[in-house]
Amino acid sequence: MEFDVNDYRNVVANIEKDLRYISGIIKQKGRELLNDYSITLPQFIALQWLFDEGDMTIGELSTKMYLAFSTTTDLIDRLEKNDLVKRVRDENDRRVVRVHLLLEGKKLIDEVIKKRQVYLMELFKEYSQEDLVQIQNNLMRLHHDMR
């Protein structure tokens, strides 16, 4: 197969465009799924980080979410008021406070993620096993390299 600079540019342009549109659709789907719950998209994303990576300080969380410290503090205040997270003091260093996901928060995030998976399963109905594994591997590599 011939593959010159223009082919390469074309492939990258296609990937850029599809990634851009897919991420728009994913964001919109995510927002629709949250309609049944009383949390916002940024609140969901905070819960998701705590779910995936465990307890975190507000500083760590604001870095992950690319949000200002004060914005993250407000967000955590609201999640704490709704009993989805709580602030916990570090046993060894009492000056350090971490945000901890509570059972209700875990249940909520688990439910929403399951719904996202059901949406994808529906989408993948006609995909072969090989295709799915290939997509999985490509996305894993992409995500890994983007971090």
Place this chain on the structure above:
Amino acid sequence: MEFDVNDYRNVVANIEKDLRYISGIIKQKGRELLNDYSITLPQFIALQWLFDEGDMTIGELSTKMYLAFSTTTDLIDRLEKNDLVKRVRDENDRRVVRVHLLLEGKKLIDEVIKKRQVYLMELFKEYSQEDLVQIQNNLMRLHHDMR
């Protein structure tokens, strides 16, 4: 290769997670690239739709962007004030007004998309030609089926 229900669930769970994180990174990268320009992310997304699909009514644009009509109107007002778009009356039906991308808007969107492509090219430095074509085809299919 054996592939039972649990394997299938696992693959879908991995895809869901990677898609969710990749779209977060894409959004953040997009926002960073816009720092050099005096437009917001929703304004960029509006320009992008006009760039990709041509002139549209505000109604059509608000459907594409999942925004309220009034929000889209405000957004277009601001883009029009900055000479990036203009409102054009339909020649055959004067009641219909469409938003048209102006040269400055085209240049801006073209520049930002080129920067996104450069970011991806950097990311893909070590990828083989076959891998890139495979990623392109997978993302095209995914995007197509999600629409």
